[in-house]
Amino acid sequence: MRSVFICLLLFSTTFSYSSDIDFSGFATLKAVKTDSHTAKIRETISQPSGVTKDELDFSFSSLGLQAEWHANDNVELVGQLLLKEQRDDRVNNAIKLAFLRYNLNSNWQFRAGRTGLDLFLMTEYRDIGYSMDMEHPPVEFYSIIPHQNLDGVDLQYRAPLHQGIAGIKTYWGRSKSPIYSDNDFFWNVELKSILGVAIQYETLNWLFRANYTTTKSANEHQQQRQLRDALSQVPLQVWPTRNELIESLNILDKRFTYSAFSMRYDDSKWLVQSEISLTDSNSSVLNRLKAGYITLGKRFDLDTLSFTYSLAKSDNEERVEPGPLVPLPELMQIYEAASMHSGFYQLDQYSTSVTWRRELSPTLALKLNWKHTSADHLPSAFYLHHIDQFDDPDLSFNTFTLSFNWVF
Amino acid sequence: MGRLLSIVFVLISYPFSATADIAVIVNKDNPVDSISQRQLIDMYMGKYVAFPNGDMAVTYDYEKSHPLRGPFFLALTGRNESQINAYWSRIKFSGKVSPPQSFSSPSAILENVRNIPNAIGYVPADFVTGDVKVIYQIND
8 A cells, every 4th residue: 555655655746846737538328127026236246235126226337537747768657547436445456556566678568556456357446438349358267356456566577479469467465345235244355475377379360368377365244253253152072174164264364376377369341368276275264166158249430349258256154064062052153153254255156148248439448248157056146135035046147238438 | 329429420420531642851961871660669659669779769649639640640550549549558658768859740840850960750741851751651
């Protein structure tokens, strides 16, 4: 956060001393509707609210403003604010970019401050609707990992090869992002010691990319601490696996790893984009989350029709096993709470979606999307829920989205 | 409602400009005499912003509404201006690369190319003067 502050200070100073600042931005006006009576639809788990049945929701809309100052050919300062629905830590979450970029030469680039977190192909631009042919990044692939920013440094090397440009980037830093769930659950998840490497090769039409990132959890939710405290009071004779459960629920300093392979083909007429990823940790909270998607698109002059199939599946268990030997109400309450935390990332769902994109001008696009989702079970970490509907959840539902996307 | 539909119809019906001869120009003192299409694409798509000899380049472009911009990118990359803008919004707003400096007229680009040793820009072919060097030509 200190680096972000320094960058902002530098940035604000430039406003005083220079008029040579480029201003630009992007905006999305979006309306979303669903027919699910159980799930409150959202696009990422950092969204504090979701769309419910029989309402037309505009809270997915956003506005981004960017300023860039070029000190000279080598040094630039970049700042970006993203205004969208926020409930907590609003100022920090609104600052998407605040960094200094130093181009040592045409091959080497160094950045320091708040940059995008280059986890997956679209992580850094998933809020910029105009930039993509699909209406929004696949929920199964992008929704569950809320972190988009890195407070730290990165170093990139790029070089031309025979057919294309090869690049390697390594980055180090911290990140913070909110997670919302049912019953007003809010957790500002901090990741520390983020260390990652991304390798990319691209030509005009092709892009191949691989990424590996490792990080550690820097904080925990107070409910997890309270749960461990309660478990430590339970006699071992009553719950023989108590200590193992306490350890598995301890997320502090636990290591998380993200691996991904991405490809994109776009020859201006046909589009193919696909990614696969594995997210894992040495905690029971997140256990081998596998996700992937493929998008096929065809452009017809100003129109693009694309089809996306995406899926996510984790190895998390629904229940902590074994539970207490004696089913006392107090113990069962702890058991349910432990199962809820261990099963938060229990995911098994897929979606098929069709998007029609129409270029209304070179800077304005209209998108219509229909998505059909099939979930193995609800509740799901992807969504918020009507809690009173868990007895009869609809595991198959549709979502309709209409959006206008600008760049300016 | 009728007015809104009219506006939407006008937006949907906007035309693309026709291509004219376009010259890609550099400073007279630039040692580079020619550039390949791929190298030019890499420069103007922000993939690798350097001349063939490895020297860093400063790329000049036009503002989004300028009529020369669409034809230039269409001839160079086979992509219309919307696709180019979508591409640049990906890499610009994610903070990866700064886009080319944008100008409102060919004369402004000519003036800057004359004065900046490592600049590269494009102008209508009939705007080219003797104090800049043409290293690539796009013919109608």
